[in-house]
Amino acid sequence: MLSLVLPKGSLEKATLELFDAADLTVRRSSDRDYRAQIDDPRVARVRVLRPQEIPTYLEQGLFDLGITGRDWITETASDVVSLGELKYSKATSNPVRVIMAVPNDAPWQKVSDLPEGVRISTEFPAMTARFLEKHGVKAKVVPSYGATEAKVPDIVDVIVDLTETGSSLRKNGLRILDTLLTSYTELVANREAYENPEKRAAMEDISLLLQGAIRARGKTLLKLNVASADLQAVLDIMPSMSSPTVTSLAGGDSNAVESVVAKRGVNTLIPALKAAGAHDILEIPISKIVD
Ligand SMILES: Nc1ncnc2c1ncn2[C@@H]1O[C@H](COP(=O)(O)OP(=O)(O)OP(=O)(O)O)[C@@H](O)[C@H]1O
Ligand SMILES: O=P(O)(O)OC[C@H]1O[C@H](OP(=O)(O)OP(=O)(O)O)[C@H](O)[C@@H]1O
Numbered sequence: 149m150l151s152l153v154l155p156k157g158s159l160e161k162a163t164l165e166l167f168d169a170a171d172l173t174v175r176r177s178s179d180r181d182y183r184a185q186i187d188d189p190r191v192a193r194v195r196v197l198r199p200q201e202i203p204t205y206l207e208q209g210l211f212d213l214g215i216t217g218r219d220w221i222t223e224t225a226s227d228v229v230s231l232g233e234l235k236y237s238k239a240t241s242n243p244v245r246v247i248m249a250v251p252n253d254a255p256w257q258k259v260s261d262l263p264e265g266v267r268i269s270t271e272f273p274a275m276t277a278r279f280l281e282k283h284g285v286k287a288k289v290v291p292s293y294g295a296t297e298a299k300v301p302d303i304v305d306v307i308v309d310l311t312e313t314g315s316s317l318r319k320n321g322l323r324i325l326d327t328l329l330t331s332y333t334e335l336v337a338n339r340e341a342y343e344n345p346e347k348r349a350a351m352e353d354i355s356l357l358l359q360g361a362i363r364a365r366g367k368t369l370l371k372l373n374v375a376s377a378d379l380q381a382v383l384d385i386m387p388s389m390s391s392p393t394v395t396s397l398a399g400g401d402s403n404a405v406e407s408v409v410a411k412r413g414v415n416t417l418i419p420a421l422k423a424a425g426a427h428d429i430l431e432i433p434i435s436k437i438v439d
């Protein structure tokens with residue numbers, strides 16, 4: 149029923165992994181196959197395209213639903229409906245930032261220090277122009293098609309580029325002067341399609357599955373049994389999302405406890421639970437958490 153557009157490039161691998169975890173596996177014959185399928189009655193067709201173009205195609209109604217970065221929605225000033233942030237980037241679950249950077253030894257400390265005619269390279273010319281205007285800086289903005297960090301200090305003086313882990317900035321001897329935007333990956337829809345009740349319901353279902361899969365990341369389910377005498381000691385060290393479920397076991401002075409906990413720390417938690425009196429401890433992977 150829905151036509152879907154997914155990003156090729158930086159977000160491609162992480163997006164396909166997320167759809168897999170959400171039980172919406174994207175089927176393609178190869179990574180050069182830009183027309184894909186999802187075995188789900190709510191999804192009629194899937195296309196894989198550059199994230200820069202996705203907001204415009206969604207605004208024009210060429211697709212109903214898509215995934216792209218907030219950076220490209222802002223840059224293209226597209227009129228689309230956001231169904232929410234999906235907290236993943238190329239390498240981490242952190243957002244990326246669109247930043248203005250200069251060489252470490254440049255004399256400028258803030259944007260308004262930049263002199264008239266300063267040369268700026270960026271893949272985000274519209275966002276950069278708006279930002280410079282706000283700060284009253286008259287610059288020469290040169291469009292970049294990538295490898296932007298490599299252009300300072302000889303080709304340009306300043307860059308406006310994305311940073312996620314900061315490693316590209318460090319490797320190129322650059323420091324951040326200011327942040328233009330913090331950008332998450334987002335699930336976005338065509339406005340008209342979103343107003344259609346059936347399509348909207350299908351979009352909300354897909355959103356729920358994707359968010360459920362993201363929420364489950366790094367979480368695991370622990371189940372254990374414990375004698376009533378040791379119950380409090382176990383509960384004292386058992387972390388949980390709300391509070392652990394405690395059920396008394398039939399025919400004895402014993403209890404079953406279960407709790408969703410962070411995967412990180414489970415290696416010290418399980419022995420500690422055992423030492424506090426827990427037994428029959430199970431660790432069970434979780435694929436989705438839906439509120
Ligand atoms: N570490 C990252 N670097 C760049 N873009 C990222 C990163 N993490 C997430 N993104 C998002 O991915 C989108 C950019 O994807 P794009 O296809 O341009 O990737 P790319 O790596 O820049 O491609 P190319 O290698 O051809 O330049 C943007 O919306 C951006 O916010
Ligand atoms: O902070 P980091 O984790 O280092 O990530 C940010 C870098 O990744 C992107 O480059 P990309 O791979 O898109 O190459 P490009 O500059 O040629 O587009 C972006 O333009 C930065 O250069």
Ligand SMILES: [Mg+2]
Nearest residue numbers: 158293294295
């Ligand atoms: Mg790039």
